Amino acid sequence: MSLRKIGPLQVGAIGLGCMNLSQGYGARPSDEQGERVLLAALDGGVDFFDTAALYGFGHSEELIGRVLKAHRSRFTLASKGGMAGVSFPDGVKRVIDGSAQAIRRNCEDSLRRLQTDVIDLYYLHRWDKRVPIEDSVGAMADLVSAGKVRALGLSEVSCATLRRAQAVHPIAAVQSEYSLWTRNAEIGVLDLCRELGAAYVAFSPVARGFLCAEQFDPQALLPNDLRRSMPRFQGEAYVANLKVQAAYTRIARAAGCTPAQLALAWLLHKAPHIVPIPGTTSVPHLREDLAAADIRLSAEVMAQLEATVNTGSITGQRYSPQASGEVDTEAL
Ligand SMILES: NC(=O)c1ccc[n+]([C@@H]2O[C@H](COP(=O)([O-])OP(=O)(O)OC[C@H]3O[C@@H](n4cnc5c(N)ncnc54)[C@H](OP(=O)(O)O)[C@@H]3O)[C@@H](O)[C@H]2O)c1
Numbered sequence: 001m002s003l004r005k006i007g008p009l010q011v012g013a014i015g016l017g018c019m020n021l022s023q024g025y026g027a028r029p030s031d032e033q034g035e036r037v038l039l040a041a042l043d044g045g046v047d048f049f050d051t052a053a054l055y056g057f058g059h060s061e062e063l064i065g066r067v068l069k070a071h072r073s074r075f076t077l078a079s080k081g082g083m084a085g086v087s088f089p090d091g092v093k094r095v096i097d098g099s100a101q102a103i104r105r106n107c108e109d110s111l112r113r114l115q116t117d118v119i120d121l122y123y124l125h126r127w128d129k130r131v132p133i134e135d136s137v138g139a140m141a142d143l144v145s146a147g148k149v150r151a152l153g154l155s156e157v158s159c160a161t162l163r164r165a166q167a168v169h170p171i172a173a174v175q176s177e178y179s180l181w182t183r184n185a186e187i188g189v190l191d192l193c194r195e196l197g198a199a200y201v202a203f204s205p206v207a208r209g210f211l212c213a214e215q216f217d218p219q220a221l222l223p224n225d226l227r228r229s230m231p232r233f234q235g236e237a238y239v240a241n242l243k244v245q246a247a248y249t250r251i252a253r254a255a256g257c258t259p260a261q262l263a264l265a266w267l268l269h270k271a272p273h274i275v276p277i278p279g280t281t282s283v284p285h286l287r288e289d290l291a292a293a294d295i296r297l298s299a300e301v302m303a304q305l306e307a308t309v310n311t312g313s314i315t316g317q318r319y320s321p322q323a324s325g326e327v328d329t330e331a332l
Helices: 031-043 055-074 100-114 133-145 159-166 189-196 207-212 235-255 259-270 283-294 299-308 321-326
Strands: 003-006 009-012 048-050 076-081 083-088 091-096 119-124 149-155 171-177 199-203 274-276
Touching: 003 199, 003 274, 009 076, 031 055, 031 283, 055 076, 055 083, 055 100, 076 083, 076 100, 076 149, 076 171, 083 100, 100 119, 100 133, 119 133, 119 171, 133 149, 133 159, 149 159, 159 171, 159 189, 171 189, 189 199, 207 235, 207 259, 235 259, 235 299, 259 274, 259 283, 259 299
Parallel strands: 048 076, 076 119, 119 149, 149 171, 171 199, 199 274
Antiparallel strands: 003 009, 083 091
């Protein structure tokens, strides 16, 4: 796989998102299946694994620690803090907390679960708007000084927040949603990352299955499936979006690749500082996704794609009002 730069780090063009091995879409796969996916990724040339304290409330990090510990020198490890599971009398709940104390605690917990001495890229998962970004990034900078993390990143931030953070410590990467159907990055953050020499790590790069030509009955999704609360996957919006999906699938067929590969190849062609991190619970899907790194798209296909799947042709917001309130991204 060709290499891309993330601040001081270099990684293969496509990484693996490891949320899906613990939560996300449908039932959690067994740990045996998670292990198969992680090892197949390593065998397939993946050298960039993305996880977070939040995913499965520590489960994703524990799995990675157990399965990949013996291979630690072969990959760049990214994790995130500032949003994690916290125990309450009625169970563990997701809490956004960007205080210095929480960041230090999250990082220590992650290091322990990951069974490693250092996390290569440590992101603030969400900017906690009650805490100045300078304070959260300052606490993360202390983790760099202490040798616990190597480089810093932010997730779902605006240009204004990114600039304020960069004034405290160099930001190696911004990780936010980017795909043909979610173009917020194009408002400003993508360009600002290029200007600052930071990578743009694209999460949900295959649009949570939508750009894989996946179709389902939204009513039949499991209660904890993230798509259940996403307006684009609901009711008339979803029906309208499936028509766009059909046109998109025809472009993939004509381009000689699968829909999932086309979505990833489009991102890789958009700019050299973009690193997509698709997530999957399936080894065949993983192999299909990784092969996208070798696909070449003509300018004509790029234009055709952008004209077909864009903010105008897609119906519905990407997030529910509650989730939108938790992000700091420039909204479309
Ligand atoms: N920073 C953040 O706030 C944030 C938010 C969301 C995600 N992330 C990160 O980004 C990663 C990826 O994002 P995501 O999982 O939300 O979205 P995604 O990668 O766009 O989509 C994942 C979905 O696509 C399906 N899929 C993947 N490849 C496929 C293929 N070749 N054919 C058919 N279906 C395929 C998967 O199903 P199968 O399992 O059946 O393959 C899964 O349902 C996560 O794992 C996580 O690390 C970060």
